[in-house]
Amino acid sequence: MAPSRPAFARWLGQTNDVTQIFLSAGQVPDLINMAGGLPDPSIWPVDDLAALAASAVRDHPTEALAYSPIDGLPALRDLLAARYATPGLTLTRDNVMITSGGMQALDLIGRVLLEEGGLIAAQAPTYLGALDAWRPHHPRFRPMRLEANDFDPAAAFAGAQFAYTVPNFSNPTGRLVGLAQRQALLAAAQATGVWLIEDDPYGTLYYDGAQLPRLLTLAGQAKPGPYDGPVVYLGTLSKEVAPGFRIGWVIAAPEMIAALTAAKQGSDMCTSGLNQRIALDAFASGLADRMLPGILDLYRSRRDALCAAMARDLAGLFDWDKPEGGMFVWATAKDPGMDTDALLKKTLAHGVCITPSSVFDPEGTHRRSIRINFTLNPPERLAEGVRRLARAAAAPA
Numbered sequence: 001m002a003p004s005r006p007a008f009a010r011w012l013g014q015t016n017d018v019t020q021i022f023l024s025a026g027q028v029p030d031l032i033n034m035a036g037g038l039p040d041p042s043i044w045p046v047d048d049l050a051a052l053a054a055s056a057v058r059d060h061p062t063e064a065l066a067y068s069p070i071d072g073l074p075a076l077r078d079l080l081a082a083r084y085a086t087p088g089l090t091l092t093r094d095n096v097m098i099t100s101g102g103m104q105a106l107d108l109i110g111r112v113l114l115e116e117g118g119l120i121a122a123q124a125p126t127y128l129g130a131l132d133a134w135r136p137h138h139p140r141f142r143p144m145r146l147e148a149n150d151f152d153p154a155a156a157f158a159g160a161q162f163a164y165t166v167p168n169f170s171n172p173t174g175r176l177v178g179l180a181q182r183q184a185l186l187a188a189a190q191a192t193g194v195w196l197i198e199d200d201p202y203g204t205l206y207y208d209g210a211q212l213p214r215l216l217t218l219a220g221q222a223k224p225g226p227y228d229g230p231v232v233y234l235g236t237l238s239k240e241v242a243p244g245f246r247i248g249w250v251i252a253a254p255e256m257i258a259a260l261t262a263a264k265q266g267s268d269m270c271t272s273g274l275n276q277r278i279a280l281d282a283f284a285s286g287l288a289d290r291m292l293p294g295i296l297d298l299y300r301s302r303r304d305a306l307c308a309a310m311a312r313d314l315a316g317l318f319d320w321d322k323p324e325g326g327m328f329v330w331a332t333a334k335d336p337g338m339d340t341d342a343l344l345k346k347t348l349a350h351g352v353c354i355t356p357s358s359v360f361d362p363e364g365t366h367r368r369s370i371r372i373n374f375t376l377n378p379p380e381r382l383a384e385g386v387r388r389l390a391r392a393a394a395a396p397a
């Protein structure tokens, strides 16, 4: 008899199959995918990006093709320090590291801060990728409902190893955290000493109003001198330019950057130099900034198209707020008995894929809401997707 193999780690038994279902749904013909946080490929200036890629290899072969420093190309770190600095926020290269996407930053934060079974104070519902990144540490979660009238950030942070928020157009809810709430979160971090993770992939995707100050900016203003505050800011190239480059960055106190760099050494050693060089040139040449107005116009019109279609076909079944930015509408069933895991199975049979709320809940018990993406599909596909969703919801189980 063959000897039995060692068991896989315990956390592997704690993932859910809903994630697998909606990630593989992209393969089904004519399925309308409204599940992912996916950009529209039409926003990519492929000729410009190809020119940057060619120049990165030809003109900067050492940076592009050798191993990079663990914390990233110095020139890209300098550029990001300058890009995020404000009159009240002093940043240097020592405040910045480059990661392989925002996802790696979440993973590294878990590695440097979480003890086994440690406590995370997390904005609820919580980004699925963050739950995935931290699951191997078997954390406990204290959900933070920032919009609740009685929400007390200092009580929420007490005893936590860190606090986590997506203040700009949260994934999954699309909700914007207001200025007073931002100030209250920062005050709690300062009072308790708890690190405050500001995960900000959607920070440039404001469709209606002016941008609110980042927690990072508020933290810099609160204390003059080189930045060493409690906010750990995570940025990414994924929504501003393209996710395929897998370029993200952390802006934080130098001691946090040093800890994350030590963790990155044992993870991937360095982020692709080629892609860092392309990112550097995309910012330095102004390409990223030139892309933004077109992205905003396209996504704003798609948000409006989705909300109009939902008002036509789903108003009897769900409640939602029109988001002021980001990529998602979060809709909650009027019927408290609705099970959106079951609804997902029906929607797939009707040719549309949405994300059920259970995957954004560490306990998996929140079954009443769905997240709908509006950035990937043109208006007529969004309208058809909503029609299919309404038909699926009306169909017998």
Ligand SMILES: Cc1ncc(COP(=O)(O)O)c(C=O)c1O
Pocket: 037, 100, 101, 102, 103, 104, 127, 129, 166, 171, 199, 200, 201, 235, 236, 237, 238, 243, 247, 248
């Ligand atoms: C809230 C949030 N954080 C992090 C990420 C990870 O982004 P990436 O790894 O592509 O930079 C995403 C992607 O959708 C996200 O929505």
